[in-house]
Amino acid sequence: MADCINCGGYTKFNGAFCYSCFKKEEKKDEITVIEKEPKKNKIKSQTKDNPWISGVIKGRIAETIVEELFRSLGFQVFSYGMENSIPGIKDLLKGVRGDVSKNIRQMPDFVVFKDNEAHFIEVKYRASGELKLNDIEKYGDYPFENALFVLITRKHIKCISYLELKAGKEITSTCKSYLGNRKEFDTDKDLIIDYCKYAVKFFENV
Incomplete structure (x- = not known):
């Protein structure tokens, strides 16, 4: 055995x-x-921040804050920009030059309406808190002379008209061109401060 x-x-x-x-x-x-059995090496993500996408997202957030602010102030707010007014036109304008295409690209973001008065509103976000005429006229003269530029910064919501920019004025990080001081609007400063807090919340770390 x-x-x-x-x-x-x-x-x-x-x-x-x-x-x-x-x-x-x-x-x-x-x-x-x-x-x-050999350990598999983890593939590290090669994804890098895309500044163009990041800028688009920041711009959309700024537009949403301004849109909701004006609604809260009792305005009717109408989306007016290129993609809203002429859906699909952005792709068709690639490589197209001329005054018409330039004017379409520069269409303001919103039209706000209250008390029988309408205003063109163009929304900008600047971490620097600055806005100059050169920022607006990169593609030539701006065609909407009555437009107002609402600037979202990390701390404030400011506003300046195109005509003021054309006259040599500009928004700086220390100027007092606050939206609540605009004579065009019967604004609620406390409400604007609340929306400034929203802006700070979204943009303080970007």
Whole structure:
């Protein structure tokens, strides 16, 4: 009778394991194989921040804050920009030059209406808190002379007209061109301050 080389129990063949020891050794081999399997290197994400996408997102957030602010102030707010007024036109204008295409690209974001008065509103976000004529006229003269530019910064909501920019004025980080001081609007300064807090919340870390 052959003995198991491990426990001395019965086995069919000399120099072999019994059935129980054979199973134990089989499991050990499986564990060893698993442990020796090379670790897979994690693929690090190569995704980098896209400044254009980041700018678009910031611009959309700024537009939403201004839109909801004017609604809260009792204005009717109508989306007016290029994509809202002429859906799909952006792709058609690629490579197209001329005054018409330029004017379409420069269409203000909103028209706000209250007390039988309407205003063009163009929304801008600037982390620097500055807005100059050169920022507006990168593509030539701005065609909407009656437009008002509402600037969202990390701390304030300011406003300046195109005509004021044309006359040499500008918004700086320290100027007091606050939206609440505009004579065009019967504004609620406390409500504007609340919306400034929203702006701070969204933009303080970007």
